[in-house]
Amino acid sequence: MPKRKAAIAVGGVAALGAAALLLPNANASQDKNQASGTTGTVKTLKATQASNLAAQLQKSLGDAFAGSYFDSGKQQLVVNVVGGDNNTMAQAKKAGAVVRQVKNSTRALKAAAGTLKTKATIPGTSWAVDPRTDKILVTADSTVTGARWNRLQSTVQSLGSGMATLKKSAGTFKTFVSGGDAIFSQTQQGGVRCSLGFNVTASDGSPAFLTAGHCGVAAKDWSDSQNGQPIATVDQAKFPGNDFSLVKYNDPNTQAPSEVNAGNGQTVQITQAADATVGETVFRMGSTTGLHNGQVTGLDATVNFQSETNPGGTDTVNGLIQTNVCAEAGDSGGSLFTQDGSAVGLTSGGSGDCTNGGETFFQPVTAALQATGATLGNGGNGGNAGNGGNAGNGGADNNGNGAGDQSGSAAPSASAGDQSGAGDQSGGSADPSASAGDQSGNGSGDQSGNGAGTGNQSGNGAGAGDQSGSGNDQSGAGTANDGSSLTSSR
Template identity: 35%
Template sequence: MNTIPSLRRAAAVATTAILAVAGLAVPSAASARPAADTSSAPAGITRQAASALVERLGADRTGGAWLDRSGRMVVAVTDAAAEQAVVGAGGIAQRVTRSTAELNAINATLGQQIAMPGVAFGVDSINNKLFIDADTTVSTEDYQRLVELAASHDGAVTVRRMRGELKPFIQGGRFITPNRGSEIGSCSVGFNVRKKDNPNSLYMITAGHCTVGASGVSDWYDGIGQYVGYDAGGNFPGNDFGLIKHNNASLSKPGNVWISEGVVRDVTHSRDAGLGETVCHSGWKTGYRCGEVLARNTTANYREGRVTGLDYTSFCAAGGDSGGSVFHGDAALGLVSGGIPEDCRTYVQPLNEALAWYDVEVY
């Protein structure tokens, strides 16, 4: 654990409670991304144009949109007329069997059928399926129930046994803790933020299970024992974001992300991550890592409760990275929530939802 000369870094925030969580379902690590059908279209279109096409064609005729490995947007469609509409707009169309409406309906059914901890599930638009993943805490009997449940959906759902136990990643970025002088229960700070109606009012945003887990704790410290600020709220379970108020004038609080000693990444705005997009994270435990967004709007049944609306990514993270920054270029995207380190799969709380909740913004 290193100290932080400024909170411009992806700092760490601590909690007094270590949350043990059961495994989530994620799209299979071995699932291959289908190749885009490029025979009928030249280059791609922008993410905004793809979103507009999907909205115009509707959820019954489309199956999602994502970046392929060459960086082009692909729009999944279910019929020839929709395919021609995408190609006519200059886009790349891929024919699929199941529409977004069908996938979302199955996902809603799974939400009613799956309550056990250690399991996660969601829509894998790139493979035109849904996934259910179970961690090592799920019993053999319960795993078989999941297999039977998936079979009842006529090949639309895959089930996979993960190699480890899914946990929220307590500890963190470039760290601070309520346990002064201790790493116990620490987490990563995601981003420095400011109140929209008062730009001089500065905060740190991090994972909600960090601030909520530190029940009764109000003061937070950095890695060398300096006072940083105090708890200003948390939302977990349901969501996974929390806020800490900056309250030490002697600490600089620039709005960038720490990458490594002497290297930072400036952040200028926030947005949602795109399916298939390459994203990176910074945390004090594993440092700077990158991967892909494999699925969005996934559900994680933590032992402490269900969290919905998470992005599912392929970058590696571990205990100590919770709350850490997730970003692409100068865009702030999310906060590390948890994952299964053995499978190098990490769940991310989208940042814009958290910013809107607290009426704050990155700077």
């Protein structure tokens, strides 16, 4: 039996020939707060090195450790210390970190987060620790009004001065499952589209990939083309609580390269999994909006999504990475990574879009790998299908603002634009179990869904797929990422 190459575009980046080209618009802003500490022993670090050093200091400093962040402008790790004596400060400085004394301990911040969980688990809210301010950042989306807003505001105030900040988001927190073109499934409610995160090897040695948990809960069998035959089956799916799925390729000989399709025929090799560090620059690849970048703004975030499977209920996800990278419907499950080829997260959900910006939350890859027993790298007997490895001729190549023009297919085996059902879409819901972004195609490309939707997508059989309108009010005009270069659009 001939070996089959994984016919799905993976969210990744090349080891950094391609990623270096992603950076012209990716300069992260420097922290304006001046951290104290001697400069003689401060080390210049890459983000991954900073993350490793932070983990070491967290263990060695114990209760004195109160969080850390990466100053990307100076390429230094800043460590918060509370109640530390001179020996503690000296220990952190000797290790190469900039040290600053802060008021709130990790224990106090966690206790405050616990109060928020008990008193303010309201759909449309989130909170995460921001070590740059030594506070909890609490965010409410546009649906949190009236009595709910008053309840949230009073809870934040009850935490005491200097413990938390509260802000409003213009958008609505939702999972980004609809409208993508990377991986497809059919349910009773219609079609579901998501984005593949990272290829992995399952604990039994079989080739598999990671994607969002709400995608795996929504559908069990996944294809690499619209209305195509399933090529992979969900093995594990966790949502809510967590948001990851392990999906095994049906053909054990599938060659699943550990790389991300960065668009325009270029890929980035994914060599390791890494924990996120606040302040570091990260890139997100998704099948709807392509490549975008931004910064990690918080860790251990809790997000309360409005549940569409349980009217009036809440789907709460914990332990997420908070960023200011944009995303839209269909980007769910897509990869979050660093320029050195480290896998960091899987797109979960958020608010806003890639025209106006917003917050996006990601399931940490390290937690997903630990829970599933999978490892990053090539699965199957074929090893790395290293043929230059474009895992999709145009799957990440989107013309238009977010929803815009999509040319090509995420599946190399289907060839660029070989999508018979990528046609007209109307409607779609952000709910993974209620046809979120769901399109029920009839083969001619005519599809209809229900709910807030991703607008219309008309295909011409060559994958030109003009999309206009979306649940985020995208007209499809203009060019967000046309794939002609690897410059990431923020």
